Amino acid sequence: MNSKPNIAFVRDHMDAAMPPPSSEVGALGWMRRNLFSSVSNTILTLLVVYVAYLIIPGSLEWSIFNAVWEGTDRLACATTQQGGELPVGWHAACWPYVIAYSKLFIYGRYPDPELWRVNLVLVMFFAGLVPLLMPSVGGKRVNLIFMLGIFPVLALVLLSGGNFEFGQSFWEKYAIFSLAVLVAVFLYMRATENSAMGAVKSTAIGLAIFAAVILFISADFGLVSIETPLWGGFVMTLVIAVTGIVVSLPLGIILALGRRSQMPAVRLFSVIFIEFWRGVPLITVLFMSSVMLPLFLPDGVSFDKLLRALIGVALFSTAYMAEVIRGGMQAIPKGQYEGAMAVGLSYWQSMRMIILPQALKIVIPGIVNTFIGLFKDTTLVSIIGLLDFLGMIVLSHSDPKWATPVQALTSYLFCALVFFIFCFSMGRYSIFMENRLNTGHR
Amino acid sequence: MKKAIVSAALGVAALGLAASGAVAGTLDDVKAKGFVQCGVSQGLAGFSNPDDKGNWTGIDVDLCRALGAAIFGDSTKVKYTPLSAKERFTALQSGEIDVLSRNTTWTATRDTSLGLNFAGVNYYDGQGFMVRKELGIKSALELSGASICTNTGTTTELNVADYFRANKMEYEIVAFEKADEVVSAYDSGRCDVYTTDQSGLYSQRLKLTNPGDHIVLPEIISKEPLGPVVRQGDDQWFNLVKWTHFAMVNAEEMGITSANVDEKKGGDDPAIKRVLGTEGAFGEALGVGNDWAYNIIKQVGNYSESFERNVGPKTPLAIARGVNALWSDGGLQYAPPIR
Numbered sequence: 001m002n003s004k005p006n007i008a009f010v011r012d013h014m015d016a017a018m019p020p021p022s023s024e025v026g027a028l029g030w031m032r033r034n035l036f037s038s039v040s041n042t043i044l045t046l047l048v049v050y051v052a053y054l055i056i057p058g059s060l061e062w063s064i065f066n067a068v069w070e071g072t073d074r075l076a077c078a079t080t081q082q083g084g085e086l087p088v089g090w091h092a093a094c095w096p097y098v099i100a101y102s103k104l105f106i107y108g109r110y111p112d113p114e115l116w117r118v119n120l121v122l123v124m125f126f127a128g129l130v131p132l133l134m135p136s137v138g139g140k141r142v143n144l145i146f147m148l149g150i151f152p153v154l155a156l157v158l159l160s161g162g163n164f165e166f167g168q169s170f171w172e173k174y175a176i177f178s179l180a181v182l183v184a185v186f187l188y189m190r191a192t193e194n195s196a197m198g199a200v201k202s203t204a205i206g207l208a209i210f211a212a213v214i215l216f217i218s219a220d221f222g223l224v225s226i227e228t229p230l231w232g233g234f235v236m237t238l239v240i241a242v243t244g245i246v247v248s249l250p251l252g253i254i255l256a257l258g259r260r261s262q263m264p265a266v267r268l269f270s271v272i273f274i275e276f277w278r279g280v281p282l283i284t285v286l287f288m289s290s291v292m293l294p295l296f297l298p299d300g301v302s303f304d305k306l307l308r309a310l311i312g313v314a315l316f317s318t319a320y321m322a323e324v325i326r327g328g329m330q331a332i333p334k335g336q337y338e339g340a341m342a343v344g345l346s347y348w349q350s351m352r353m354i355i356l357p358q359a360l361k362i363v364i365p366g367i368v369n370t371f372i373g374l375f376k377d378t379t380l381v382s383i384i385g386l387l388d389f390l391g392m393i394v395l396s397h398s399d400p401k402w403a404t405p406v407q408a409l410t411s412y413l414f415c416a417l418v419f420f421i422f423c424f425s426m427g428r429y430s431i432f433m434e435n436r437l438n439t440g441h442r
Numbered sequence: 443m444k445k446a447i448v449s450a451a452l453g454v455a456a457l458g459l460a461a462s463g464a465v466a467g468t469l470d471d472v473k474a475k476g477f478v479q480c481g482v483s484q485g486l487a488g489f490s491n492p493d494d495k496g497n498w499t500g501i502d503v504d505l506c507r508a509l510g511a512a513i514f515g516d517s518t519k520v521k522y523t524p525l526s527a528k529e530r531f532t533a534l535q536s537g538e539i540d541v542l543s544r545n546t547t548w549t550a551t552r553d554t555s556l557g558l559n560f561a562g563v564n565y566y567d568g569q570g571f572m573v574r575k576e577l578g579i580k581s582a583l584e585l586s587g588a589s590i591c592t593n594t595g596t597t598t599e600l601n602v603a604d605y606f607r608a609n610k611m612e613y614e615i616v617a618f619e620k621a622d623e624v625v626s627a628y629d630s631g632r633c634d635v636y637t638t639d640q641s642g643l644y645s646q647r648l649k650l651t652n653p654g655d656h657i658v659l660p661e662i663i664s665k666e667p668l669g670p671v672v673r674q675g676d677d678q679w680f681n682l683v684k685w686t687h688f689a690m691v692n693a694e695e696m697g698i699t700s701a702n703v704d705e706k707k708g709g710d711d712p713a714i715k716r717v718l719g720t721e722g723a724f725g726e727a728l729g730v731g732n733d734w735a736y737n738i739i740k741q742v743g744n745y746s747e748s749f750e751r752n753v754g755p756k757t758p759l760a761i762a763r764g765v766n767a768l769w770s771d772g773g774l775q776y777a778p779p780i781r
Contacts, residue, residue, distance in 0.1 A: 074648065074758065081652035091651075100494045109496040229523055291529045294536030305538075385484060385524045395524070397622060398485030399493060400758035403648035405629065408622045 063413060066092035072100075077404045093410045097402040105392050105414075108232020114224055117158045118235055124151060125242075133429060135436060148246065157217055159239070161225035164218045174214075178207045228306040232387035234418070236306075240313055240378040240388065245371050247314040252321025257351065259326055270322070277319035282380055285312040290384035309381050317374045324366040328359035361437045368430035372423045390415055468540050468672070468679035469513070469729050477519045480506035481539035484524045487645035488753035488761070489545045489565070489668075498522050502543040504748040505564055505670055507741070508686045509541065512725075512734040517741040527596075531556050534673060541683055542671040547597070552671075561683040563669040564745075566765045566774050568662035569601050570640035572647065575657050577634065582661035586611035591624050591633040593617065598638055601664040625649045639666055644759045682728050689735040691777035692717055693744035695768055700743040703736060717780050724780055735780070745775060 019025075023032060035045040068077050068086070077094035078084025098105070107118055128147045131137040156162075182200055189199040231239070258270030277285075289308040297303070332355055340350030360367070382391030393411045396402070472478055482490035482502060490500040507517040523539050534542045535557060545567075546552075548560040573579050573588075582605075592598050594617040606613045616633045618624045625646045628636040636643065640662065647653045670687065672680050693699075696714055698706050707718045715721040718739075719732035726732060742748065753761045767773025 079651070081654055082648075082650075083653075088652075104492070104494060104496050109492065227521070229521065287528075291532050294532060294538060297536070382484075383526060385526050385529060387484075387524060391484075394620075395485040395492065396494070398487045398491040398645075400487040400645055400648060401493065403487070403645065403758060405626070405649050405651050407649065408626075 061092070063093045066090070067095055068092070069095050071096040074400075074402050074404050074407075077402075077406060082404065091406060093413065094402075094404060094406045095410065097396075097404075097407055098410060098414050100402070101392075101396050101411075104233060104396065105389065106234045108236060108387055108392060109230045110226060110232070110235070111224075111230065114226060117223070117226075121155045121158050122235075122238075124154065125238075152246070153213055153216060157221065158223070159226065159231065159235075160228070161221075161223040162217050163220045163223070163225060166214060166218050174211065178204075178211075181207065228304050231306065233392045234389045236381075236386065237375075237378050237389040239306075240310060240381060241371075241375045243310050244313045244317045244374045244378070248317040248321040248370070248374070249367070251314075251318040252325050253356065255318065255322035256325035256329060259322065260329060274319045274322050277316050278323070282313070282316050282377055283383065285316055286380060286384050288312075305384070306386060309384060309386055313374070313378065313381075317370060317377075320370050320373075321367070324363050324370055325359065327366065328361075328363035329355060331362050332358050361434075364430055364434050364437070368426055372426050375423060375426070376419065389418070468676050469682060472513060472540055472679075476514070477521050478506060478509045478513065478541065479521050479523060479539045480509070481525045481530055481533050481542040481544055482506070482522050483544045484526055486545055486642075488641060488757065488759050490522075490543070499752060501565055501748055501752045502545060502668075502670075504742050504752065505543045505683075505687060506541065508690060508738040509683065511737040511741045512682065512686050512689075512728075512730050515731065515733070515737045517737075531558065531671075534558060534671060537673075540672075540679070545668045546671055548667045548669055557674045558671050559674050559680050561670045561672055561680055562687040563667040563774075564687050565641070565668045567639045567641050567666035567668055568765075569598055569637060569664040569666065570643050570662055571659040572628075572636045572643045572656050573634060573659060575655050579659070582659050582663065583609060583611075585613070585635060587613070588635045589614040589616055589633040590635045590637055591616050591618070591628045592637050593621060593624055594619055597664070602637060605663040621646060622649070641753065641759070641761060644753075644761050648758055678729055682730065685728060685780075686738060687745075688777035689717065689738050689780070690742070690745040690748065691768070691775050692780055693735070693739045694746040694775075695770065695777070698739055698744060699747060700740055703739045707736065713779070713781070722781075 020029075023029060036042045071077060071094075074082075074097075075084040076096055077086070079086045079088050079090050081088055107115060110118055128143065128151055132140070132143045132147055137143075182203060185203045186200045255270045255274060258266045259274065261267050261270070286309055289312045290305060293303070293308060336354055336358065337350070340354040345353065378388055379390040381388050382394065387395060393415050396411060397408050480503075482498060482500075485491045486500070488500055490498060490502040492498050503522070506520045506522070510520040511517040513519075523533065525533050525539075525542075525544060530542055530544055530546065531552075533539050541561075542558075543564075545565070546560075547567075548563065552558060553560055571582050571585065571590075573585075579585065585606075590602055590613055592602065592615065599615060599617060602613065602615065614633075616627060618627060621638075621642070624636065624638070626649075627633060629650050636646070638646070640658065643658050647656060647658075650656060670683050672683050693703075696706075696711075696717065698714060698717065703718070706714050707720060709715075712721060716724065718736045719725055719734065723732055725734040728734065731737075743751070749763065749766065750756060753759045755762060763771070763773060765774050767775065769776040
């Protein structure tokens with residue numbers, strides 16, 4: 001290109017772009033754009049900074065810098081006025097108390113030599129849950145069967161010790177029941193469709209799996225039996241929350257479908273169920289289950305208290321879940337239903353392949369909202385004497401060994417932290433799933 | 443998956459059904475299942491609260507342990523059910539627990555209309571007042587016009603109303619749901635007086651910024667006899683619970699402690715020999731072994747040991763024996779003789 005004709009001025013290269021003004025880039029530019037873009041924004045920013053200045057240093061000082069970290073009893077966290085060593089006026093967190101109680105806060109009164117069983121359940125739970133939540137990991141089907149089918153049974157046997165007694169009469173009744181169900185299915189299917197044997201076969205497999213599960217939990221694995229009054233702490237919170245979540249989602253879907261069903265009996269049942277459970281406060285449900293139910297049962301018959309609470313919490317959250325899902329189904333345009341019918345899908349096929357995938361995607365925030373609410377509502381079980389995480393913390397306040405003015409505040413701070421971590425993670429995961437499933441309809 | 447859950451529910455339900463027997467005789471049931479099911483509080487310092495290892499301790503818990511020792515010769519054969527104040531009587535009536543040992547006040551209504559029996563008094567409590575020293579108040583009669591912090595929904599509020607009305611004094615109630623809130627409200631100066639059962643005042647005092655600045659006034663404005671409760675209509679079990687407490691009090695009176703019980707067993711004092719079962723058959727009459735009282739004293743201790751270990755002056759609660767001393771020391775604890 002060096003033998004170009006000599007023209008007075010031809011620009012043969014572009015000037016490099018000028019750097020943007022320093023007020024528009026870097027931290028300064030970001031702040032100008034985001035924090036001080038207008039007068040009102042500037043005022044708000046300054047206000048927030050001032051409030052943060054008021055709160056944050058004090059909280060950090062209270063919870064970390066001035067806090068006590070080592071000690072064996074209340075004297076470690078007591079001022080000279082209270083019989084300890086710390087200067088008068090000291091008021092900060094007392095962490096050795098939380099550390100000394102950490103085993104009780106997490107496992108409750110579960111016996112020490114058997115703690116490995118709880119740990120194993122926790123490991124299985126997280127090992128099964130994490131790959132299930134990560135879209136990039138394969139084997140979802142196997143994973144789901146493990147988490148929803150195998151894990152609950154294993155967890156039940158490990159936590160309680162298994163070896164449940166069923167007795168002769170249970171098996172006799174179960175055999176009669178199975179036979180009746182099989183005959184009923186056979187007669188019904190023969191009247192409506194041709195492939196009666198197929199339906200009978202799958203029903204038989206279902207009944208056999210159920211019997212196998214019963215056999216499994218009634219088998220003696222040599223594990224020491226641990227009754228539910230010994231369960232407690234965060235493990236109990238997880239047991240209640242996970243049971244509630246696992247039960248409420250499928251049952252909620254069924255009830256939501258039922259409420260929109262064309263069959264009046266099904267619709268009426270769903271409406272009554274949902275409205276009843278939504279109409280009563282959870283505290284009332286728990287109270288009825290723990291105080292009233294034993295009075296109605298015949299003398300000497302008593303259900304496990306934890307089981308009663310579990311059923312109450314699960315049914316309660318099912319009603320809420322059903323309404324959340326019904327909301328999603330109502331947001332689906334009518335054309336989707338008609339389209340599904342037009343291509344010849346049956347009711348169940350159109351629900352499974354067309355309606356529910358879209359409806360559930362829409363209501364992810366609502367579902368997670370219900371989960372988070374349920375997770376926090378588990379703390380209500382402490383009013384019926386079940387010692388969940390918060391119940392255990394409140395119980396520990398009565399120990400004179402650690403009684404100081406800061407005892408309760410420290411434990412509540414710890415409780416808030418743990419709950420925040422779990423609820424915040426659930427919230428973030430829901431946002432992640434929303435973005436991943438976003439197909440651009442919005 | 444649904445099947446798994448249904449089966450889990452059925453399994454636990456079956457366990458619950460299997461675990462509970464008929465209510466023919468509580469003692470026979472207890473012997474058959476191999477442990478005493480004891481209803482305790484959801485945490486009350488010195489009476490029933492778990493320590494940081496998860497073991498239940500306290501005066502009320504010691505009574506349950508003594509029952510285990512009397513029946514099985516093993517004070518660890520007890521299971522504890524923490525109960526809220528509202529559900530405690532239902533739990534006993536429905537047979538969920540065998541004995542309620544949960545700082546429960548013995549009143550006429552409870553004794554007569556609930557189908558329950560009180561099997562003695564293992565702690566005489568009463569409602570008291572705590573005030574700041576700087577106010578210079580020496581008696582509750584000087585409290586006219588005071589604002590009073592207390593818990594909601596308990597008899598303490600009613601007792602205060604009665605007391606102030608009877609003495610023609612003005613007052614203002616500031617009530618909170620939880621004991622922790624009451625203490626911090628009193629500590630921060632929102633009210634002049636803190637009132638609850640006196641044993642509670644001592645344990646809550648530990649949570650004040652400067653315990654030395656506060657005094658407990660001498661007046662007791664209500665009687666709160668706390669004791670174990672059993673179902674009405676099962677006299678054998680009622681007797682056993684009653685005499686378990688009496689055995690501990692008798693042991694203190696005779697100077698038998700967990701340390702010297704073996705030595706005393708070899709002595710010739712006929713009264714002691716009757717208590718420890720080397721003479722007579724008092725255990726048999728109660729439906730347990732004749733060494734029942736020996737086991738109680740050996741494993742749990744006498745009443746004084748239990749008191750000193752859980753609430754006495756050497757514990758953080760530092761409660762003096764006061765009215766809970768033996769009758770021979772000017773207190774109210776009096777046990778009929780074992781003979």
